[in-house]
Amino acid sequence: MTSIDRPVRVALPRGELREALAERLAAVGFVAEGYGEGSRTYRFPVTGLPGIVVRVFSEQDIPIQVALGNYDLGITRLAWVDELLVRHQRDSIVPLRALDLGWQSLVLAGAPGTDWMRLAAEQPIEVATEYPDLATHVLNRLRVPRYRVFDVWGQAHAWPPDDADLALVAIEEPDNRIDAGPGMLEGEGLAPLLTVYTGPACLIANRQALAHRHLAAALEALLALPAAARPWGFTLPVPDTVIRLPRARQVSQREQFRMAVPDGHAQRHTVAALADAGLSFAGYEAGQADRRPDSGLADVEVKVMRPQDMPRAVALGHFDLAVSGRDWLFAHTAAFPASPVIELGDLRRSRYSLGAVVSEDLPAATIAEAVAYWRRDDPRRTLRVASEYVALADHYARERHLGRYQVIPISGASEGFVPEDAEILIEGTETGTTLRANRLRMIDVIMESTNCLIGHAARPDGRRGELRDELTARLAGAALAAQEG
Amino acid sequence: MAQDIEDRTTGGTDDRRDGISSAMQPPGDDLRARGMHDLGPAEMRRFRDVERRFLDTVIAAGYAEIRTPTIEPLHLFTASGSLSPQLLDRAYSFLDWDGWSGERVVLRPDGTVPAARWYRQAWTGSEPARLCYVQAIYRFEPGDGQRQQWQCGVELFGLPAVDADSEVVLLGVNVLAALGLTGIEAEVAHAGLVRSLLESAGVGASEQPGAVETLAAGDPPPGAGEALRLLAQVEAGGATAEAYLANLRAALPSGVIEAARALDELSATAAALTAAGVALRFRPATSANFEYYTGTTFRLTAGGEALVAGGRYDGLVAAIGGAYVPGCGFGADLMKLAERLP
Numbered sequence: 001m002t003s004i005d006r007p008v009r010v011a012l013p014r015g016e017l018r019e020a021l022a023e024r025l026a027a028v029g030f031v032a033e034g035y036g037e038g039s040r041t042y043r044f045p046v047t048g049l050p051g052i053v054v055r056v057f058s059e060q061d062i063p064i065q066v067a068l069g070n071y072d073l074g075i076t077r078l079a080w081v082d083e084l085l086v087r088h089q090r091d092s093i094v095p096l097r098a099l100d101l102g103w104q105s106l107v108l109a110g111a112p113g114t115d116w117m118r119l120a121a122e123q124p125i126e127v128a129t130e131y132p133d134l135a136t137h138v139l140n141r142l143r144v145p146r147y148r149v150f151d152v153w154g155q156a157h158a159w160p161p162d163d164a165d166l167a168l169v170a171i172e173e174p175d176n177r178i179d180a181g182p183g184m185l186e187g188e189g190l191a192p193l194l195t196v197y198t199g200p201a202c203l204i205a206n207r208q209a210l211a212h213r214h215l216a217a218a219l220e221a222l223l224a225l226p227a228a229a230r231p232w233g234f235t236l237p238v239p240d241t242v243i244r245l246p247r248a249r250q251v252s253q254r255e256q257f258r259m260a261v262p263d264g265h266a267q268r269h270t271v272a273a274l275a276d277a278g279l280s281f282a283g284y285e286a287g288q289a290d291r292r293p294d295s296g297l298a299d300v301e302v303k304v305m306r307p308q309d310m311p312r313a314v315a316l317g318h319f320d321l322a323v324s325g326r327d328w329l330f331a332h333t334a335a336f337p338a339s340p341v342i343e344l345g346d347l348r349r350s351r352y353s354l355g356a357v358v359s360e361d362l363p364a365a366t367i368a369e370a371v372a373y374w375r376r377d378d379p380r381r382t383l384r385v386a387s388e389y390v391a392l393a394d395h396y397a398r399e400r401h402l403g404r405y406q407v408i409p410i411s412g413a414s415e416g417f418v419p420e421d422a423e424i425l426i427e428g429t430e431t432g433t434t435l436r437a438n439r440l441r442m443i444d445v446i447m448e449s450t451n452c453l454i455g456h457a458a459r460p461d462g463r464r465g466e467l468r469d470e471l472t473a474r475l476a477g478a479a480l481a482a483q484e485g
Numbered sequence: 486m487a488q489d490i491e492d493r494t495t496g497g498t499d500d501r502r503d504g505i506s507s508a509m510q511p512p513g514d515d516l517r518a519r520g521m522h523d524l525g526p527a528e529m530r531r532f533r534d535v536e537r538r539f540l541d542t543v544i545a546a547g548y549a550e551i552r553t554p555t556i557e558p559l560h561l562f563t564a565s566g567s568l569s570p571q572l573l574d575r576a577y578s579f580l581d582w583d584g585w586s587g588e589r590v591v592l593r594p595d596g597t598v599p600a601a602r603w604y605r606q607a608w609t610g611s612e613p614a615r616l617c618y619v620q621a622i623y624r625f626e627p628g629d630g631q632r633q634q635w636q637c638g639v640e641l642f643g644l645p646a647v648d649a650d651s652e653v654v655l656l657g658v659n660v661l662a663a664l665g666l667t668g669i670e671a672e673v674a675h676a677g678l679v680r681s682l683l684e685s686a687g688v689g690a691s692e693q694p695g696a697v698e699t700l701a702a703g704d705p706p707p708g709a710g711e712a713l714r715l716l717a718q719v720e721a722g723g724a725t726a727e728a729y730l731a732n733l734r735a736a737l738p739s740g741v742i743e744a745a746r747a748l749d750e751l752s753a754t755a756a757a758l759t760a761a762g763v764a765l766r767f768r769p770a771t772s773a774n775f776e777y778y779t780g781t782t783f784r785l786t787a788g789g790e791a792l793v794a795g796g797r798y799d800g801l802v803a804a805i806g807g808a809y810v811p812g813c814g815f816g817a818d819l820m821k822l823a824e825r826l827p
Binding site: 080086124126136137139140141143144145146147148149150151170238239311312315316335336337341 | 560563564566570573574578582583584585586587588589691801
């Protein structure tokens with residue numbers, strides 16, 4: 001158990017909710033210095049309340065941190081709280097107050113006019129989402145007989161209609177001034193088919209902290225925030241009939257060659273790799289990524305997707321070729337060793353080391369020494385391993401015989417975890433600069449990652465196979481030449 | 486058979502059961518996963534004793550033992566409509582090594598659905614299948630409740646009501662007698678009867694599970710006809726069962742053919758059981774898992790404690806993609822039976 005003398009820890013969200021929340025907090029006299037201004041620090045003192053420390057996390061990490069007891073109080077979206085609570089018992093989190101800000105709805109979205117109930121009676125329906133446990137809960141409540149839930153890194157709305165039947169996504173209310181309102185769906189050519197949940201931001205507390213720690217000062221301030229004035233929760237219709245089990249989904253042979261390219265950080269490296277090979281896709285340039293760029297090549301359809309999600313999409317047979325990363329491929333096969341995805345070629349860019357990161361103050365040169373150090377007073381201490389690569393962190397912990405460990409999934413702001421909230425961070429670093437700036441160092445390298453081409457272990461027949469071979473040779477060959485030249 | 490947590494008359498944490506295993510633990514150092522309990526030597530001796538008596542009894546009656554895997558596809562349970570969403574929420578479902586497909590598997594939360602799956606895949610004969618099993622099921626229970634439960638059960642596929650129903654109830658009675666228990670009583674109900682009566686009272690399918698619960702507590706829903714009132718508020722059985730059933734028949738709403746047919750079935754089963762010397766009581770329902778059953782349902786008690794539960798579930802094999810096959814069976818919590826061994 002952590003010392004009862006430590007400061008009261010409050011987890012607040014970074015990202016889109018931050019500005020609106022900071023305004024409301026200031027209005028009730030709770031000012032975390034620098035929080036509202038979007039300072040890049042992770043920890044903030046609170047004006048006039050010396051026993052309280054604020055730390056920022058991604059919204060979805062806050063319920064986990066409060067449940068673990070690392071943080072006593074937190075404010076995040078109720079949808080993320082319920083994502084945790086639908087699957088895990090209510091022991092650790094007490095939702096204290098739904099707040100009157102940050103309202104959003106979770107909707108099942110798909111191609112306009114999709115009759116999802118009829119679809120569910122004909123075949124297993126596929127739902128892409130960042131809320132896999134909520135999606136499972138919703139699908140069970142709707143009595144959908146057979147379904148597949150793709151938990152994705154983001155941009156679930158990118159998947160339908162060609163790579164999933166539906167997406168379960170969060171739609172922001174216009175007042176939130178967040179760019180993820182109904183227009184986001186329209187932009188993808190999707191429509192909201194069913195609203196399944198609605199909820200605002202919420203103040204949550206750790207149950208044990210409420211029982212044992214002095215939270216009164218923080219509570220008094222935070223409970224002055226206005227409470228939600230309208231109902232929240234699931235808005236599911238109750239189906240009257242049970243739908244019969246559909247036969248296994250008929251996988252029709254896809255004729256069209258499909259290629260996936262990444263957005264985000266990986267995009268510029270991919271644009272460069274394409275350029276080396278004398279290729280360029282219209283609508284896929286620096287700072288711009290249409291969902292379906294024009295490849296300019298006969299028979300080659302291109303789609304933009306998060307690189308983290310590509311191994312799964314390839315395994316499902318949706319793409320013949322995808323530009324992802326060796327790190328994401330490794331993470332995927334760590335979770336699913338039988339998955340039929342393989343590396344087809346190394347594109348040699350976006351090079352970085354993926355490994356175990358610890359505090360630079362740690363008196364240990366190897367991971368084994370670190371483990372011995374951490375357990376010097378308590379041989380049964382649970383080591384906390386934080387990572388965005390959950391399966392990889394698990395795999396690493398077992399390989400290195402960490403003994404009793406706990407993987408903490410995180411989704412960004414990773415540098416702030418070690419040492420207060422985790423012993424080890426599984427993370428990537430290109431030059432080491434960011435690590436050093438955060439007083440961290442990499443103690444153990446798991447792999448060197450570069451961007452790479454991935455494809456299905458079973459080479460497609462016909463024209464699709466030919467195109468796959470041609471493009472692979474062209475891109476990988478050019479990457480090699482660029483490296484050597 | 487779906488033995489519900491809700492069915493237990495001894496609800497909540499069973500201190501006596503925990504006391505048996507907690508005595509074996511080093512104090513203050515529980516290395517077990519939450520909700521999981523060991524069976525030490527004394528408990529295993531009792532376990533094997535119950536198991537042997539159960540198997541001897543049912544095998545002598547022509548039942549054959551099967552064993553299905555611990556892990557099944559989740560869609561087997563979501564599709565069959567046999568587990569309510571509330572029960573599905575408590576199943577141990579997860580993505581296994583092939584989970585890149587996005588489909589979860591589940592630790593068996595119920596014994597009957599896997600048996601129906603086995604029947605559908607492996608039974609080639611045209612004669613009825615008499616099956617039995619002893620295996621663990623897994624369901625989340627809050628706190629330190631049992632999340633792994635050992636079930637012993639039987640399933641009878643391919644034989645319609647009434648013969649099959651009375652066979653299975655009598656088999657349950659014999660199992661309890663083989664354990665040395667006395668004062669065995671059977672509570673019986675008919676899911677199809679209640680369903681059709683609720684429908685004719687305007688209670689939609691989605692509201693029926695809730696209505697059945699309140700019925701079982703003695704409260705007929707608003708708009709309920711006389712038959713539902715009788716079911717909810719009259720305790721009947723024993724020597725005057727025939728009179729009660731005749732009254733119930735008179736109270737049925739006219740034109741609801743399904744209700745009349747269901748009552749005929751219940752009456753015939755009750756007559757067969759009474760003739761065989763079983764002490765009967767009628768209930769509106771004997772299981773909280775209402776959606777599972779289509780026909781006669783029952784619960785066997787000894788000394789007032791419910792130990793065996795079961796009923797008819799004709800739609801199950803069809804619901805998992807097979808032909809329409811009648812089926813019925815029962816299940817019991819083996820450790821609960823073990824505690825009652827004299």
